Amino acid sequence: MASRKEIIGATHDFHNQDYAIDWEARYRDHTNRQILFRDIGDLIQANLNKNATILELGVGPGFLAHDLLNRFDNITYVGLDFSKAMLHVANKRLRSFADRFLAVRADLTGEFTTSLHTNSVVVTCWSLHDLGSAAAIRHVYSRCRNILDGILINADFIRPVGTEYEYESGRIASEDHLEMLRLLNYENVQVTKSYEVDVGKPTAANNYTCLFAEYRSKTE
Numbered sequence: 001m002a003s004r005k006e007i008i009g010a011t012h013d014f015h016n017q018d019y020a021i022d023w024e025a026r027y028r029d030h031t032n033r034q035i036l037f038r039d040i041g042d043l044i045q046a047n048l049n050k051n052a053t054i055l056e057l058g059v060g061p062g063f064l065a066h067d068l069l070n071r072f073d074n075i076t077y078v079g080l081d082f083s084k085a086m087l088h089v090a091n092k093r094l095r096s097f098a099d100r101f102l103a104v105r106a107d108l109t110g111e112f113t114t115s116l117h118t119n120s121v122v123v124t125c126w127s128l129h130d131l132g133s134a135a136a137i138r139h140v141y142s143r144c145r146n147i148l149d150g151i152l153i154n155a156d157f158i159r160p161v162g163t164e165y166e167y168e169s170g171r172i173a174s175e176d177h178l179e180m181l182r183l184l185n186y187e188n189v190q191v192t193k194s195y196e197v198d199v200g201k202p203t204a205a206n207n208y209t210c211l212f213a214e215y216r217s218k219t220e
Helices: 017-027 031-047 063-071 084-093 134-144 174-183
Strands: 053-057 076-081 101-105 119-125 148-157 187-195 208-215
Touching (some): 031 119, 031 148, 031 187, 031 208, 063 076, 063 119, 076 084, 084 101, 134 148, 134 174, 148 174, 174 187, 174 208
Parallel strands (some): 053 076, 053 119, 119 148
Antiparallel strands (some): 187 208
């Protein structure tokens, strides 16, 4: 059980190739991840246009990309990541989808949307909390409006309501995410599901939620 003086979170060295390979191996058979991926796929299926483009922010080792490319044979997929090491792992995993998958190195704290086309779906999974602050997450939500004419799905670790523990600064409450999205004129903003909720015994790997929002470029 975590100490209340301990900050709930994790440190990573995603730019290190050995670390990226080890991280991939540790999370390959994560059962709860498969449940989350199924739910993300269901949300996409309910909102998917023919020949849609999916953009993933923080593609990592390509687990979610592989799942969605395998499930939807009519999509193209762009995976952004700042880590060359992770992009190398993702490209290796997704080589059988090379005709539909494009890996792009991009810094989500910068102007990452300027060279990208409009996407039907923007998805991110277990990534935005690693940006380290609420301001950085809001920046991503704001930039996404330039390339989104469809839905945004963010499945990420959060600071649960009622916790007595300290959390790393990128793990913010679900309501904070929702408020940001509303203020940026996203619509249909909601939490679709929460996972592995344990306020009393938090770890770096539990207490995460799936957030859904829509943004149509014609609305502004």
